[in-house]
Amino acid sequence: MSLADLVGLAPEALRDPGSVYDELRAKGVHFAPEVSAYVVSGHEDVSRVLRDAKRFSSTITVGNPPPSPNDDPNRLRPLLLLSDDPVHATRRSIVNRAFTPSQVRSWEPVVRRIAEQHVDALRGIDPVDLVERIAAPLPVRVISALLGVPADDVDKFRAWSEEITGSLGGHAADPEKRDRVQREFTGYMDALMNRHDGRAGDDVLSTIVAADRAGELTRREAVSFTIELLIAGNITTTHHLASSMKLLAENPGIADRLRAEPALIPRFIEESLRLESPIQGFYRLALEDSVVGGTEIPAGSRLLVLYQAANRDPAAWEQCPHLKLDRPNAAAHLAFGKGPHACIGSSLARLEGVVVVETLLDRVTEITPLTPPDEVPYLASFINHGPTSLPARLVFRPTGEVPA
Numbered sequence: 534m535s536l537a538d539l540v541g542l543a544p545e546a547l548r549d550p551g552s553v554y555d556e557l558r559a560k561g562v563h564f565a566p567e568v569s570a571y572v573v574s575g576h577e578d579v580s581r582v583l584r585d586a587k588r589f590s591s592t593i594t595v596g597n598p599p600p601s602p603n604d605d606p607n608r609l610r611p612l613l614l615l616s617d618d619p620v621h622a623t624r625r626s627i628v629n630r631a632f633t634p635s636q637v638r639s640w641e642p643v644v645r646r647i648a649e650q651h652v653d654a655l656r657g658i659d660p661v662d663l664v665e666r667i668a669a670p671l672p673v674r675v676i677s678a679l680l681g682v683p684a685d686d687v688d689k690f691r692a693w694s695e696e697i698t699g700s701l702g703g704h705a706a707d708p709e710k711r712d713r714v715q716r717e718f719t720g721y722m723d724a725l726m727n728r729h730d731g732r733a734g735d736d737v738l739s740t741i742v743a744a745d746r747a748g749e750l751t752r753r754e755a756v757s758f759t760i761e762l763l764i765a766g767n768i769t770t771t772h773h774l775a776s777s778m779k780l781l782a783e784n785p786g787i788a789d790r791l792r793a794e795p796a797l798i799p800r801f802i803e804e805s806l807r808l809e810s811p812i813q814g815f816y817r818l819a820l821e822d823s824v825v826g827g828t829e830i831p832a833g834s835r836l837l838v839l840y841q842a843a844n845r846d847p848a849a850w851e852q853c854p855h856l857k858l859d860r861p862n863a864a865a866h867l868a869f870g871k872g873p874h875a876c877i878g879s880s881l882a883r884l885e886g887v888v889v890v891e892t893l894l895d896r897v898t899e900i901t902p903l904t905p906p907d908e909v910p911y912l913a914s915f916i917n918h919g920p921t922s923l924p925a926r927l928v929f930r931p932t933g934e935v936p937a
C-alpha cells in the first residue's frame with residue numbers, strides 16, 4: 534500500500550496505515566505530490582518540527598489555506614490551533630487555566646458518572662454498537678457538562694459540534710448552513726456566558742467567563758475557544774475510545790490482564806494512543822528555508838507532520854508494533870503533538886480513556902466483536918483515524934457480583 538492509497542481513502546489503508554508509514558519513513562523527509570507537502574515521518578524529525586514554531590507556522594494545521602485579508606471576518610475560527618506567536622502564547626496562557634492538573638482531577642466524578650450511565654444502559658441489549666452507544670456520545674456529554682450546558686440541550690449541542698467540526702475540515706457542502714450553525718451556536722454560547730454568575734469554579738466555563746469579564750478575552754475569542762474544544766476534543770476522543778474498545782475486544786488476553794490489574798489501565802491507554810493515534814498528522818507552513826532530516830525545505834512549503842508514523846518508528850520504540858504494558862517510555866508518544874501547540878486537553882482525554890476502560894472491564898466479563906478485524910469500517914479521512922462502528926456482544930457480570 535502507498536500514500537496514494539491512504540490519500541485516496543482506500544478502506545484497508547485507513548484501517549491499518551502502518552505499512553504506508555514504514556515506506557514513508559524509509560524514504561526520509563521528501564516532497565509528496567499526493568499531499569503537495571514535504572512528508573515528515575520519523576520520531577526525531579516530527580518532534581523537531583513540532584517544537585520549532587518560529588520556523589514552522591500553524592496557520593495551515595488542518596490543511597486549509599492560511600488566513601487572507603479577504604476572509605469573512607464573521608467566520609469563527611479556533612482560538613489556538615491555527616494561530617502563531619505572539620498571539621498564540623498569550624491566548625494559550627489564559628485558557629491553560631481551565632486545564633490545570635487539579636482541575637482535570639476534579640472532573641473525574643463527572644466523567645465516571647457519565648461513563649457508568651452509558652455502560653449500564655447496555656445491559657440486556659444484544660448486540661451493541663460500542664461506537665454508537667459509548668465512543669460517539671460520551672466526549673460531547675463530558676464537554677457539555679464542563680461548559681454548563683443543561684442536560685436538555687446536549688443533543689442540540691452535539692449536532693452543532695458535528696456540523697462545526699465538519700465545516701472546519703472543509704466537508705460542509707453548504708456554506709449557508711455552516712453560517713447558520715455558527716450563528717446559532719454563537720448566540721447560544723453568548724446567552725450561556727451572560728447567564729453565568731461569574732463565580733470562580735473548577736469547570737471550563739467559569740474560567741472562560743472570568744477571562745471574558747476581566748477583559749483578557751473578547752467575547753468572540755471566548756466563544757471561539759468553546760468552538761475549538763468541540764472541534765479538537767470530540768472526534769479525537771471518540772476515536773480514541775473506539776480504538777481502545779476495539780483493542781480490548783480483539784485482545785481478550787489483554788482485557789483479562791487489565792481486569793486482574795486495573796493499575797495497568799493508564800499504560801494500556803498510552804499504548805492505544807501510540808498505536809492508534811486519533812490524529813494521524815497535521816500540516817505546517819515553512820516560514821523560512823530550512824533543513825529537516827537532511828532535506829532542504831524552501832520557505833513557503835507545506836509539511837505534513839505524521840504523528841502516527843513517529844509513533845510507529847522502530848528507532849524510538851522497542852518491539853514497535855506490539856502493545857506492551859511495560860514500556861518505560863509509554864507516554865513519550867506524539868499522539869497529542871509536542872511543543873507549544875501540544876494538546877491542551879490531553880489530561881482530560883486520558884482521564885476519559887481510563888475511566889471508560891475501567892468501567893467497561895469492571896462490569897463486562899466478555900466482549901466479542903462481531904465484525905472481523907479486516908472489515909471494521911474507518912472514517913474516510915487520512916487525518917482523523919478511528920472506527921465508525923463496532924458491533925459487539927457483551928456478557929455482563931451479574932449485578933451485585935464484585936469483580937475478583
Ligand code: HEM
Binds near residue numbers: 762
Ligand atoms: C485522544 C484525544 C485527543 C487527541 C489525540 C488530541 C490530539 C491533539 C493534537 C495532536 C494536537 C496538536 C495540534 C498541533 O500540533 O498543531 C491537539 C491540540 C489541541 N487539542 Fe487535542 N486531542 C485530544 C483531545 C482533546 C480534548 C479532550 C480537548 C479539549 C476538550 C482538546 C483540545 C485541544 C486544543 C484546544 C488544541 C490546540 C492547542 C494549541 O494549538 O495550542 N483535545 N490535540
